[in-house]
Amino acid sequence: MNLLTANKLSHTFDTNLFHDVSFELSEKQSIAIIGLSGSGKSTLLHILSTLLTPDEGSVFLFSKDVSTMSDKELSKIKRDDLGLVFQQHYLFKGFSCKENLEVAAMLSNQSIDDELLKRLDIYETKEQKITQLSGGQQQRVSIARVLTKKPKILFVDEPTGNLDNITSNEVKNILFEYLIEYNAGMILVTHNEEFAMDCDKVYRLENKELIKIK
Numbered sequence: 654m655n656l657l658t659a660n661k662l663s664h665t666f667d668t669n670l671f672h673d674v675s676f677e678l679s680e681k682q683s684i685a686i687i688g689l690s691g692s693g694k695s696t697l698l699h700i701l702s703t704l705l706t707p708d709e710g711s712v713f714l715f716s717k718d719v720s721t722m723s724d725k726e727l728s729k730i731k732r733d734d735l736g737l738v739f740q741q742h743y744l745f746k747g748f749s750c751k752e753n754l755e756v757a758a759m760l761s762n763q764s765i766d767d768e769l770l771k772r773l774d775i776y777e778t779k780e781q782k783i784t785q786l787s788g789g790q791q792q793r794v795s796i797a798r799v800l801t802k803k804p805k806i807l808f809v810d811e812p813t814g815n816l817d818n819i820t821s822n823e824v825k826n827i828l829f830e831y832l833i834e835y836n837a838g839m840i841l842v843t844h845n846e847e848f849a850m851d852c853d854k855v856y857r858l859e860n861k862e863l864i865k866i867k
């Protein structure tokens with residue numbers, strides 16, 4: 654099943670970032686987007702995850718053009734089907750790790766998976782407040798929080814940026830296993846070339862174009 658289609662996307666802030674960006678994501682598939690800092694990768698991810706409207710082109714989610722969806726329809730998809738792990742973690746700072754996960758579990762009628770927390774090595778820190786966690790721990794809490802809601806499409810921006818090699822590898826395995834288990838798809842933005850090359854397709858954002866390199 655087709656999860657997402659990008660059709661001739663183009664976006665400009667002060668200058669044009671990219672144009673004619675097109676690709677498709679299907680179930681159990683992972684797509685990596687690499688490119689220099691400032692090339693527009695996060696901006697593209699914001700467009701694909703419907704947080705930002707592109708200047709030109711369209712995004713289809715589950716074969717339907719996002720721009721033709723009602724607010725209600727889009728909100729439901731965002732709540733149930735899209736999972737966003739971004740560079741700035743949108744965690745509730747005054748809450749503990751466990752409370753953040755409880756909110757995600759409650760909103761999506763799912764339960765917290767203690768095994769996942771153990772694998773991410775945040776089980777022991779789950780009672781601590783977010784502000785008392787390291788950057789890498791917060792990053793893993795945001796991954797756990799997103800997976801708790803069992804989305805169909807994961808949008809992941811630099812998920813291993815603050816992590817050591819061992820933890821980074823575990824995060825990679827958890828994400829790939831998730832795609833298979835839940836028939837989900839993932840769009841990953843990363844500077845971690847090894848993680849990128851392990852994805853099914855790899856694109857580089859370069860000279861304002863998305864070039865397929867795998």
Ligand SMILES: Nc1ncnc2c1ncn2[C@@H]1O[C@H](COP(=O)(O)OP(=O)(O)OP(=O)(O)O)[C@@H](O)[C@H]1O
Nearest residue numbers: 666667670688689690691692693694695696697740
């Ligand atoms: N909301 C905004 N308003 C104006 N310019 C923006 C906005 N968001 C991003 N930009 C600009 O767009 C360019 C691309 O930013 P973006 O965050 O997409 O890059 P990136 O490829 O994700 O970089 P990095 O690898 O450092 O995360 C940058 O020059 C940035 O300053």
Ligand SMILES: [Mg+2]
Nearest residue numbers: 694695696740
């Ligand atoms: Mg970025």
